[in-house]
Amino acid sequence: MKFGILINEGPFTHQAADTAYQFAKAAVAAGHEIFRVFFYHDGVNVASDLAVPPQDDRNVTDNWVKLAEANNIDMVVCIAAAQRRGLLDANEAQRQGKRADNIAPVFRISGLGQLVEAGIECDRLVTFGD
Amino acid sequence: MAEPWEEENEGKVKKFMFINRKAPYGTIYALESLEVVLITAAFDQDVSLVFTDDGVFQIKKGQTTAGIGMKNFSPTYRALEGYDIEKLYVDKESLDARGLTAEDLIVDVEVMSRAQLADLMNEQDVVMSF
């Protein structure tokens, strides 16, 4: 089955991104396809590669990066939500005249249309948030 | 000219329902939910909105936000008609519980019982709740 996953909360404050990760891992293990993971609201913070969690804790962003790389998952960060919250890729940083970019590899920034498309194309859209 | 995604998804229409359960301003969910609603309509999908629990406060008349320094986005609900979004449903139980009536609302809505809303929800392909 083809799954779309929507993540509405950032790492650590809420469990949402962790639950979604465990769900995605189980879905892939069961032979399902993850068509796309879409990060919205504070969920865009999962894409920051500047986070440095303590070594004895899980690294939510790394978990997602590894899962996405191993399974070729399309990881999309909502551009409007990301810009509000200071999440920029190299192109956007340059375009907006900002001094740094902070999107981890594997994630790409795009519009909300990508979420709607996931809703249209997937058999199920599963939401995790607060 | 049509965007590539428009061509790809041509003819594919799903029933999208947005369930609004949170009050405006205290959190960003109502505003960012509205952004998804507008994009979904732009994809020519079958869109309906439900206001229940504190979501009914999103469409309260007379919102005046100058004092809190935030943008009043409630006029956007009035503009939904222009995007062919005409299926707005409000949960009667939630209105009653909050001392509101349809007269308090900024848009024309259909007031429904939870049983009626449950039937509608059940017919949807994609349900999103923020």
Added chain:
Amino acid sequence: MAMLHTVNKSPFERVSLDSCISMAKKGSSVLLIEDGVYGALKGTKVADKVSKAMDGITFYVLGPDLAARGMTEERIISGIKVVDYAGFVDLTTKHENFQAWL
């Protein structure tokens, strides 16, 4: 059509479980996850409501979330099924649509 609902809020703090129960149709399923798992416990002030709703709605609870919170299966209302993440995935495939009561 049978729908899968998830509830991730404690019923002692939010109305998510209430709203979910009142809008879930007979034949649908409710999966309690994250802080929502507290709604599956026996002997609480919401246990009666959940037990009554089980006449028509099937309840599941996410085992890893229960364990993380120090709760064992003996404390769960009888008839609520414990699933793991693979079970969560299975439930989404076996229901036609999905709603998260955030």
